[in-house]
Amino acid sequence: MSTKIIHALYTDDDVLLQAVKQVRDKHYHIDEIFTPFPVHGLEKAMGIADTRLAINAFLYGIVGLCVATAMMNYIMIEDWPQNIGGKPSFSYLENLPAFVPIMFELTVFFAAHLMVITFYMRSRLWPFKKAENPDVRTTDDHFLMEIDTHGADVEEATKFLYDTGAVEIKLIDKEAH
Structure with a gap:
């Protein structure tokens, strides 16, 4: 039938x-x-x-914040500590105010880019897909x-x-x- x-x-x-x-x-x-x-x-x-994309955006932002924190701690404290402007490099918390802009930018970067990828995957919009x-x-x-x-x-x-x-x-x- x-x-x-x-x-x-x-x-x-x-x-x-x-x-x-x-x-x-x-x-x-x-x-x-x-x-x-x-x-x-x-x-x-x-x-x-209702869509759950907002929850994904929050989780992607958290991932970006974690990546930024781990990256700055490794680069600026553990691997190559430098005395920049007289700031001590003894611990991450002492330098935290200088790291806030980087944490913000990577949070937004991860949330935005991963949301675009999630939207395309959810909508099944692959490259070269026929209409x-x-x-x-x-x-x-x-x-x-x-x-x-x-x-x-x-x-x-x-x-x-x-x-x-x-x-x-x-x-x-x-x-x-």
Whole structure:
């Protein structure tokens, strides 16, 4: 049994937002939504949980702080102690005020760079990856809602989507998709 995927195209973000709420109320499964720009409130309307990227940013910052601390202790205290400006090199804590800017910069550096890598990995955006955009108009002025019918009545779902404000609907076999 081949299941169908419905691509419903909308031309207005407010209409799309209302349509997402209506589709979820009818218990149809929304696979993906393609938009030319971020639509405020769309993730809540789709029922997507809040992101945990902020927790990762904090942990990456802690890693950067630890690397900065270990690096400065090894370089400036243990391996090559120098008398710079009359400051003693006897312990890390005596020189801590001079190390604060370096600790801050490496904390930000690690958090920023590791967050970019995490975002690309989470979004599956690899180098040279082919675009997965089903309709090129979604990069300009259209919004596409991809709905998996799961064996539901396709004609009823199509009529319902036209009633929500869809301007165009395409039926696609899941195997061909």
